[in-house]
Amino acid sequence: MTDKQQRQQALLNWINSDTGFSCQSLDIVSGDASFRRYFRFTDLNTQQSIIAVDAPPKFEDSSKFVDIAKAYHAAGVHVPKVYCHDPAQGFYCLQDFGNHQFALEVQSANVIARYKQAIDQLPSIQACVSVNNKPLPWYDDQLLATELHLFTHWLMEVHLGLVLDNNQRKLVQDCYDYIADIFKAQPQVGVHRDYHSRNLMVLDDNRIGVIDFQDAVIGPITYDLVSLLRDCYQSWSSQQIAELLAYTQQTYYPNYDLAQFTFWFDMTGIQRHIKASGIFCRLCHRDGKQGYLHDIPHTLDYIIDVAGRYTETREFANFVATIVKPKFVSITQ
Numbered sequence: 001m002t003d004k005q006q007r008q009q010a011l012l013n014w015i016n017s018d019t020g021f022s023c024q025s026l027d028i029v030s031g032d033a034s035f036r037r038y039f040r041f042t043d044l045n046t047q048q049s050i051i052a053v054d055a056p057p058k059f060e061d062s063s064k065f066v067d068i069a070k071a072y073h074a075a076g077v078h079v080p081k082v083y084c085h086d087p088a089q090g091f092y093c094l095q096d097f098g099n100h101q102f103a104l105e106v107q108s109a110n111v112i113a114r115y116k117q118a119i120d121q122l123p124s125i126q127a128c129v130s131v132n133n134k135p136l137p138w139y140d141d142q143l144l145a146t147e148l149h150l151f152t153h154w155l156m157e158v159h160l161g162l163v164l165d166n167n168q169r170k171l172v173q174d175c176y177d178y179i180a181d182i183f184k185a186q187p188q189v190g191v192h193r194d195y196h197s198r199n200l201m202v203l204d205d206n207r208i209g210v211i212d213f214q215d216a217v218i219g220p221i222t223y224d225l226v227s228l229l230r231d232c233y234q235s236w237s238s239q240q241i242a243e244l245l246a247y248t249q250q251t252y253y254p255n256y257d258l259a260q261f262t263f264w265f266d267m268t269g270i271q272r273h274i275k276a277s278g279i280f281c282r283l284c285h286r287d288g289k290q291g292y293l294h295d296i297p298h299t300l301d302y303i304i305d306v307a308g309r310y311t312e313t314r315e316f317a318n319f320v321a322t323i324v325k326p327k328f329v330s331i332t333q
Contacts, residue, residue, distance in 0.1 A: 038051055051097075075124045103197035126224075245261070305317075
């Protein structure tokens with residue numbers, strides 16, 4: 001058997017021997033951009049549908065997910081209940097939030113109402129800044145620099161084979177430094193860190209369920225809002241985004257000027273799409289997941305559009321528009 005098959009068999013054995021549940025087989029639900037895999041099974045005792053997760057300890061810290069799930073639940077965030085957990089093996093069983101992924105449920109007719117529902121959960125997430133009486137990790141200089149370097153290394157160097165001259169290198173670093181300063185100048189709150197349409201579920205009672213929160217940190221107040229409204233996998237009009245941004249500011253942050261809040265939102269968005277572009281290339285070259293390359297033009301277009309609106313980031317936008325994106329397109333055609 002392959003390693004994955006062995007892990008799946010061990011997960012099945014654990015469920016039947018140690019959890020109080022009983023099942024005959026596991027049906028794969030999904031793998032994601034990490035090393036986690038998700039399965040669904042029906043408990044033979046209760047006929048209840050359960051999600052089983054394989055999070056290999058070599059690559060994943062399953063205890064982080066479990067601990068943050070408890071903290072989020074206490075803060076009022078709609079997260080799946082954790083039924084049982086084996087940290088040594090990296091196995092756990094969760095409440096099944098069903099198949100109605102937010103990304104597939106949103107349509108032009110309901111986009112504003114649905115996104116307001118998702119936005120309305122952000123204050124509860126932002127209020128969660130500690131787990132087990134210990135503060136969440138900070139989105140500090142090291143993490144920020146590491147994420148920005150993903151673009152330089154995995155996209156420009158590895159995928160595109162670009163060799164930057166000194167002027168280009170300075171242009172890129174100056175933009176990184178500027179964005180980092182704005183990133184850190186914002187009010188710092190609890191951040192889900194991957195709050196987008198594929199990590200939200202529409203539940204049977206019409207609430208929005210939240211998943212995939214194990215990387216939560218303390219970071220910029222606009223980070224999760226950017227992840228949601230400038231999603232790497234969805235695209236809405238500038239008018240719709242402006243309406244939802246204004247709704248968020250007026251409803252939850254009236255003490256911040258809308259222009260200031262929008263500026264923070266835009267700068268954070270540039271950082272997130274720089275990071276995402278690099279991660280998508282890393283997933284391709286390191287992990288063999290080539291499908292994410294299809295999402296890169298979308299993230300580059302975000303950078304070109306938003307960075308082009310501001311004097312301090314306009315040169316970087318032009319660099320991406322004239323050097324990075326054309327090179328990417330030319331090698332993927």
